[in-house]
Amino acid sequence: MTDARPLVASTPGAAMPGAAAAGMRELGPAEHAHLDRLRTHLRASGAPVESVAGLGALLGAAHGSWARSPEPGRPDPSPMISAIAVGVGDLVLAGAPGARWVLRVDGPAPSPAVLSADGSAAVVPFADVRKRWTDDEGGLDAEWLDRYVAAASTHLTETAPAPQPAPTGSAPALSAPALSAPAGSGPAGSASTASAPAPQHSPADREPGVPTQRTAASADAPRSHRRRAAPAAEEPVVRYRTPNELPVVPSPEAQNLALRALDRGLSLAMTDGPRPFAMRDDGTNVHVRWFTTGPDEALPLAEAWVADGVALRAAIGWAVPLAPSGALVVPGLGTVPDDESAVAEGADHAVVVLTSDLGSPGLVVAHRYASGAPGRPVGQPLVVGPCASVV
Numbered sequence: 001m002t003d004a005r006p007l008v009a010s011t012p013g014a015a016m017p018g019a020a021a022a023g024m025r026e027l028g029p030a031e032h033a034h035l036d037r038l039r040t041h042l043r044a045s046g047a048p049v050e051s052v053a054g055l056g057a058l059l060g061a062a063h064g065s066w067a068r069s070p071e072p073g074r075p076d077p078s079p080m081i082s083a084i085a086v087g088v089g090d091l092v093l094a095g096a097p098g099a100r101w102v103l104r105v106d107g108p109a110p111s112p113a114v115l116s117a118d119g120s121a122a123v124v125p126f127a128d129v130r131k132r133w134t135d136d137e138g139g140l141d142a143e144w145l146d147r148y149v150a151a152a153s154t155h156l157t158e159t160a161p162a163p164q165p166a167p168t169g170s171a172p173a174l175s176a177p178a179l180s181a182p183a184g185s186g187p188a189g190s191a192s193t194a195s196a197p198a199p200q201h202s203p204a205d206r207e208p209g210v211p212t213q214r215t216a217a218s219a220d221a222p223r224s225h226r227r228r229a230a231p232a233a234e235e236p237v238v239r240y241r242t243p244n245e246l247p248v249v250p251s252p253e254a255q256n257l258a259l260r261a262l263d264r265g266l267s268l269a270m271t272d273g274p275r276p277f278a279m280r281d282d283g284t285n286v287h288v289r290w291f292t293t294g295p296d297e298a299l300p301l302a303e304a305w306v307a308d309g310v311a312l313r314a315a316i317g318w319a320v321p322l323a324p325s326g327a328l329v330v331p332g333l334g335t336v337p338d339d340e341s342a343v344a345e346g347a348d349h350a351v352v353v354l355t356s357d358l359g360s361p362g363l364v365v366a367h368r369y370a371s372g373a374p375g376r377p378v379g380q381p382l383v384v385g386p387c388a389s390v391v
Helices: 029-043 052-068 078-094 125-135 142-157 252-271 295-308 340-344
Strands: 019-021 024-026 100-104 111-115 121-123 178-180 212-214 277-281 286-290 313-321 328-330 334-336 349-357 362-370 382-387
Touching: 029 078, 029 100, 052 078, 052 125, 052 142, 078 100, 078 111, 078 125, 078 142, 111 125, 111 142, 121 142, 125 142, 252 277, 252 286, 252 313, 252 349, 252 362, 277 295, 295 313, 328 349, 328 362, 328 382, 334 362, 349 382
Parallel strands: 121 178
Antiparallel strands: 019 024, 024 100, 100 111, 111 121, 178 212, 277 286, 277 313, 313 349, 328 334, 334 382, 349 362, 362 382
């Protein structure tokens, strides 16, 4: 098992959820409320979900019923998977003193995770339960859940290796917490960054077939790299319907700038083709800068342009293709969910905009559109999630 040291940071301001470890942050009030709603949904089943046997029996029955349903009319299992996953995580917490729920933000999409007390190890029950559910490798039952909870709790309570002194003049390495994929759920790499090493299998005294993994993804990657869009991952995420549900609510002025930026980005995308852009609001005028390169090259330039000027708030936007289902993932920032009706109306791209006030957390919004001649917007603006300060 490779060494992984936590990056524990405090965050200025009590309202903003802080960084818990590299690639993780503390849950905000809206995210705690989301997990509580899932617990309420789980308890409504009437099963004794506070025990491995009770939750395992519910898991096996729910998965069996879903698997026996004809595929054309098979219901979306996401609500049940999410509810069971929070129950699984709570059972893991019961066996790992000091561990806590956090939000993992460095994967394909934000997802709740359980972080060890020292920040050196984590497990991702939402991703693990979903992977086991969809792969159906050996079934889902109380026996599998018992192995998973035991292995995950052990993983979170292992003492992290002591850090080695850094060579003189060099900066200490920043690495992510160890991710575990216990009990045959598949390597945690299914939910971790592409730079993660191959799974490191457990010592011989642990149950065979219970791999664990420690990642070494850098927390120092450029912000623009984390903003790249990708096809939607099959991972439950926190959904925000309005800006008021975000952990930190942006000012009305920032929200208005976000909508204005979406309008500018959509207008150009549907007439002359999409181009990355940035906007600075100095309180009197809003300045706009368009970039002729692709998003990967333009986003660092946009960030630099915003930083070089005077602004009370700023926005950065670009266009991305949608998945065939109409979904979009902005890694580390949030998602736009599937939408069959939008696809039916021809939506194949979306304009994504990051906006914030000076020195404050901001929001990510998106608007689908149909490219081609003539292009047209599809649906309404959507809140993707929170983001760090743009300016």
